[in-house]
Amino acid sequence: MNKGKSLLAGAVLFSGALLTACGQSKGASEKLVLNWMTSAEIITMDPSKATDATSFTQMENTMEGLYQLDKDNQAKEALATKAAQSKDGLTWTFDLRKDGKWSNGQAVTAKDFVYSWQRTVNPKTASQYSYIFSGIKNADAIVAGKKAPSSLGVKALGKQPGRQSSWQVQAAG
Numbered sequence: 001m002n003k004g005k006s007l008l009a010g011a012v013l014f015s016g017a018l019l020t021a022c023g024q025s026k027g028a029s030e031k032l033v034l035n036w037m038t039s040a041e042i043i044t045m046d047p048s049k050a051t052d053a054t055s056f057t058q059m060e061n062t063m064e065g066l067y068q069l070d071k072d073n074q075a076k077e078a079l080a081t082k083a084a085q086s087k088d089g090l091t092w093t094f095d096l097r098k099d100g101k102w103s104n105g106q107a108v109t110a111k112d113f114v115y116s117w118q119r120t121v122n123p124k125t126a127s128q129y130s131y132i133f134s135g136i137k138n139a140d141a142i143v144a145g146k147k148a149p150s151s152l153g154v155k156a157l158g159k160q161p162g163r164q165s166s167w168q169v170q171a172a173g
Contacts, residue, residue, distance in 0.1 A: 036061065048120040048127045066094060079108060090173040093157070095166045110156035110167035117169075118149040137170040 040054045047063075050056055066080040082095040100108035120127045121142045133139040137153025153170030 047116070048125050048129075051128050064100075088173070090171040092169045093166055094169075098165065110158065110165065113167050114152075114154045114156050117154050118152050121152055122149040135171055137172050139172065 036058070038054050038058065040052075042058050043052050043055050044050050045055065045059060045062075047059060050059065064078045066078060066083075067075045068078040070076045079097055079100045080094045081097050084093045085091070086093075094110075094113075096108065096110060102108060117133065117136075119125050121130050121133050121136075121139050123143060123145050130139075130143045133143075133152075138147050138151045139153070141147040142149055142152055153172070155168050157166040157168060
């Protein structure tokens with residue numbers, strides 16, 4: 001596997017921590033509570049800025065990404081329902097679950113993923129892990145301040161108003 005594909009795969013897996021305070025919505029009258037202890041103070045729940053194990057552990061326990069590990073530690077679809085790779089191996093398209101919701105009940109959209117990834121590579125965010133996105137088109141130039149975050153090789157697809165159900169990631173290739 002070449003460097004670009006490896007970094008793209010890493011970025012896709014990292015996106016589980018980047019965008020994910022979502023899950024299936026329960027009825028408005030049902031209140032769910034989970035009390036959880038940590039071994040240290042949670043520094044941040046901002047996926048673009050987290051660098052410590054405690055923050056990542058808490059985000060993993062409260063958020064859902066494109067994929068999650070099953071009981072056998074095998075990646076399985078979570079928010080993603082399907083992933084397709086282009087023939088040249090440089091573009092990946094992800095279809096999202098239609099019932100994915102944020103904790104406030106709003107639908108998770110492809111635009112949410114695009115925003116999150118663009119925010120992470122934006123130098124103004126100062127993400128220490130922005131280098132993980134290096135294999136994505138224009139990511140290095142954006143991190144270096146030479147291109148706008150909107151030029152990152154990610155885009156929402158679909159024609160549903162307010163809810164694109166697919167998004168694409170293009171490798172730097």
